[in-house]
Amino acid sequence: MTIETLLDAVRFNDDGLIAAIAQADGTNEVLMLAWMNRDALRETLETGRVCYWSRSRKGLWRKGETSGQVQHLVEARLDCDGDAVLLLVNQKGVACHTGRRSCFYRAMRPEGFVDTSAPEISQEALYGR
Amino acid sequence: MTIETLLDAVRFNDDGLIAAIAQADGTNEVLMLAWMNRDALRETLETGRVCYWSRSRKGLWRKGETSGQVQHLVEARLDCDGDAVLLLVNQKGVACHTGRRSCFYRAMRPEGFVDTSAPEISQEALYGR
Numbered sequence: 183m184t185i186e187t188l189l190d191a192v193r194f195n196d197d198g199l200i201a202a203i204a205q206a207d208g209t210n211e212v213l214m215l216a217w218m219n220r221d222a223l224r225e226t227l228e229t230g231r232v233c234y235w236s237r238s239r240k241g242l243w244r245k246g247e248t249s250g251q252v253q254h255l256v257e258a259r260l261d262c263d264g265d266a267v268l269l270l271v272n273q274k275g276v277a278c279h280t281g282r283r284s285c286f287y288r289a290m291r292p293e294g295f296v297d298t299s300a301p302e303i304s305q306e307a308l309y310g311r
Numbered sequence: 312m313t314i315e316t317l318l319d320a321v322r323f324n325d326d327g328l329i330a331a332i333a334q335a336d337g338t339n340e341v342l343m344l345a346w347m348n349r350d351a352l353r354e355t356l357e358t359g360r361v362c363y364w365s366r367s368r369k370g371l372w373r374k375g376e377t378s379g380q381v382q383h384l385v386e387a388r389l390d391c392d393g394d395a396v397l398l399l400v401n402q403k404g405v406a407c408h409t410g411r412r413s414c415f416y417r418a419m420r421p422e423g424f425v426d427t428s429a430p431e432i433s434q435e436a437l438y439g440r
C-alpha cells in the first residue's frame with residue numbers, strides 16, 4: 183500500500199479539491215475547514231505537517247508558514263463517500279487568522295451573531311502587520 | 312435581528328451552497344460533512360431540526376427523514392470568513408448511512424485504510440432494504 187493508492191480512493195471535486203476539517207486531537211475542538219488538492223493531501227500524509235490548497239492564492243498553503251501556528255497531523259480519516267477528510271491535529275497556538283483557537287466562533291442566535299471565543303493573540307503578533 | 316439578516320452574512324458559493332459540519336454536542340465527535348443552501352440553513356435555524364441540501368437528489372434533505380436518525384440543532388456557528396458552518400447537534404442514533412456513528416471512519420494509514428469504528432445498526436434496519 184502506497185500513499186498514491188490511498189489518494190486514488192479520494193473523490194476530489196471538479197476543481198480537484200476535497201474539503202478538510204481540522205480537529206484538535208484530545209479536546210476534539212473543530213478548528214477550521216479548508217481545502218486540499220491531491221498534492222496537499224499527499225504532502226500532509228508524507229510529512230505529517232498539514233498542508234492545504236489556498237483557493238485565493240491558488241497555491242499550496244503550509245499552515246503556519248507565515249503565522250507559525252502549524253498543525254501536526256495525528257491521523258487523517260476519509261469519510262464514507264470519499265469527498266471529505268477529517269484531520270486530527272496537534273495545533274500549535276491558534277488556528278484562526280483572527281487569533282482565536284477556532285474559526286467557528288460566530289454563533290447564529292436569535293439576537294444576532296455572538297462570539298463564542300475571544301482572540302488569544304493579536305493579528306499583529308501573528309502576521310506582523 | 313431576523314434570521315434573514317443572519318443568512319445575509321453567509322457566503323454561499325457559486326452553487327449557492329455552504330459546507331456544514333455536524334458535531335455531536337457533548338462528545339464533540341465530528342459526525343459528517345454535508346451542504347446547505349440558504350433554504351436549508353433557514354429551515355434548520357427556524358425549526359431546530361437539521362436540514363441539508365442533497366447535491367445528488369437536488370432537493371432539501373431533512374436528515375433522518377428516511378432513516379429516522381434525525382439531528383436536533385443545539386447551535387450553529389459560522390466561521391471567520393463565512394463560508395463554512397459548524398452545527399452542534401444532538402444526533403439520534405447514527406449519522407452515517409453505513410450504520411456508523413460518524414462518516415469519518417476510514418483512517419488513512421501506511422498499511423492502507425483502517426476502519427476506526429464498526430456499524431452500530433444495519434443498513435437494512437436504517438433503510439428497509
